[in-house]
Amino acid sequence: MDNFIEGSWLHSIGMAHHQATLAAAMKAAKENQINIAMFVFFIVLAVRQFISRTAAAKKAGANQQYLEAPGFPEIEPLEKSSWQEQEPLKLRFFKPKYFLTMDFDESAIQNLNPSELILMDKTYADRIGYRKRIMKESPGIAIGVNDDKRIGPAVRELYTYLLGTYLPKMYPDMFKLHYASFETGSQFMMENVVTKAVYPTATSERSDTRILLRTLGAVIDEDFLFLLPEEESEDPKYILEAYVCICPSGWSPPEKLGKRLATIHEPVPGYKDKLEGSMDRYFKGLEVGKYVKRSNWSITQHAELFLPDVNTNHGKEDDVVEELESIDPEKIFLRCERQTLHRLPKSGAVVFAFKTYLDSLKDVKEEGLGDELADAIDGLKTGNVPSINIYKRGPVWGTAAKKYLRS
Structure with missing residues (x-):
């Protein structure tokens, strides 16, 4: 009788352990399913964001070598020369x-x-180095x-035209546009291939006029x-x-x-x-x-x-x-x-x-x-x-x- 009771008890313990193991396995499988689902969700979201940003970039003209400049005269690139x-x-x-x-x-x-x-x-390279030194x-x-309020719009206008349109169109071996995304939004950046410096092409009313002038002096x-x-x-x-x-x-x-x-x-x-x-x-x-x-x-x-x-x-x-x-x-x-x-x-x-x-x-x-x-x-x-x-x-x-x- 005692052996029977002991065997039953041991059997019960074994069953309980088996059930616990099975429950843990099922829980782990469920968590894995949730993790996989979340992983798939984020992958899909990332792909959708990439497609959306790519479409937005194309709409913005990210594949262009230069920006359009309404109001300015048409310019034709000079004969290619280094x-x-x-x-x-x-x-x-x-x-x-x-x-x-x-x-x-x-x-x-x-x-x-x-x-x-x-x-x-x-x-160019030596003269730009000289200009930066003098400005410093x-x-x-x-x-x-x-009068910053009066002249700020004019400085911004010339700045965007030169960095976004004129320089990358006329001298593509020296200046290149890149479409970049930031936490605050996306915009075109102009890379000076010679100096390795990068500058935004867009400006706003909050743009510091002196900084824009300094940039013009350091680029041209x-x-x-x-x-x-x-x-x-x-x-x-x-x-x-x-x-x-x-x-x-x-x-x-x-x-x-x-x-x-x-x-x-x-x-x-x-x-x-x-x-x-x-x-x-x-x-x-x-x-x-x-x-x-x-x-x-x-x-x-x-x-x-x-x-x-x-x-x-x-x-x-x-x-x-x-x-x-x-x-x-x-x-x-x-x-x-x-x-x-x-x-x-x-x-x-x-x-x-x-x-x-x-x-x-x-x-x-x-x-x-x-x-x-x-x-x-x-x-x-x-x-x-x-x-x-x-x-x-x-x-x-x-x-x-x-x-x-x-x-």
């Missing part, structure tokens, strides 16, 4: 007499193909904003000045509202901020009599879609591009002059600016931009243009504004430079 093989532009518009004028000719104003607004060459060391001089080897007409004026004049300027030559950008064109050019001999009226009319009448360019030249004793000191490169009638007896042709430079002008389609702001080039007098002479430049130096004193010779400091370097160039 920026690393492109020589810097040579501006050599020397004339035997200097005339301060707005006439359309090779040394004054010319129509500009919008596709040629920005030019790239093999100096002298941010209060290199970047300026007068070009200085940009934004001008708008005065408010509440019967005869509004254009004033400088914002800029990023790394290559001023003998003028201080902060001192020009918020000033009229006439005040900005006050030190230039002959401006008031020869150019002020026509310049104001030209800015007022400049149509959207019309791009123009001009160039100028001067001689400088400085290899530095950043020269905001007002006493550098420019002279005045009462200056005490110490004439150079001779020059080192590798340390005296021809400094030229390629200047462009156009109006933005939405904000209506006028954008004045320029790129600065430096070539030693030795380079100019080796090009076979020594006599032409020497004649042009003589011509500073024989044109319609003879005092321009003093303004350009001709009495300092003129005789020695001409002697070398004609030797």
Whole structure:
């Protein structure tokens, strides 16, 4: 009997253990089913999100190489060439007499193909490094904003056009667009292939105008000045509202901020009599879609591009002059600016931009243009504004430079 009871008890225990094991196995199987179901659910959700984002990206144009820019003129990519093989532009518009004028000719104003607004060459990487250094060391001089509320929309407009449309379309080997997703949303980013930096192409009213200007200065080897007409004026004049300027030559950008064109050019001999009226009319009448360019030249004793000191490169009638007896042709430079002008389609702001080039007098002479430049130096004193010779400091370097160039 005892054996029977013991056997029954043991049998009961075995059955209970078996049932418990079976229940645990069933519970584990059920949990596995739930885990598998959840895994499948998240996989399906991820796939749906991927499909949705891909569709949204395609709708947004993620497969495009550049963004559409309504209001801006159509541009055609230049002939394919590597920026690393492109020589810097040579501006050599020397004339035997200097005339301060707005006439359309090779040394004054010319129509500009919008596709040629920005030019790239093999100096790009070094020059961008230089620009970044200047903006870091002298941010209060290199970047300026007068009335942020007025000019902010114009800076944002040019910024998005250049980073989202112009650069990736004209120079796809240097700038590429990427469609990126963030917690705050998705947008196009512009990659600078040369510097490895990435920047957003989109802006908003909360975008810091100074940061946008700094980005333009760090991406493009070009200085940009934004001008708008005065408010509440019967005869509004254009004033400088914002800029990023790394290559001023003998003028201080902060001192020009918020000033009229006439005040900005006050030190230039002959401006008031020869150019002020026509310049104001030209800015007022400049149509959207019309791009123009001009160039100028001067001689400088400085290899530095950043020269905001007002006493550098420019002279005045009462200056005490110490004439150079001779020059080192590798340390005296021809400094030229390629200047462009156009109006933005939405904000209506006028954008004045320029790129600065430096070539030693030795380079100019080796090009076979020594006599032409020497004649042009003589011509500073024989044109319609003879005092321009003093303004350009001709009495300092003129005789020695001409002697070398004609030797």
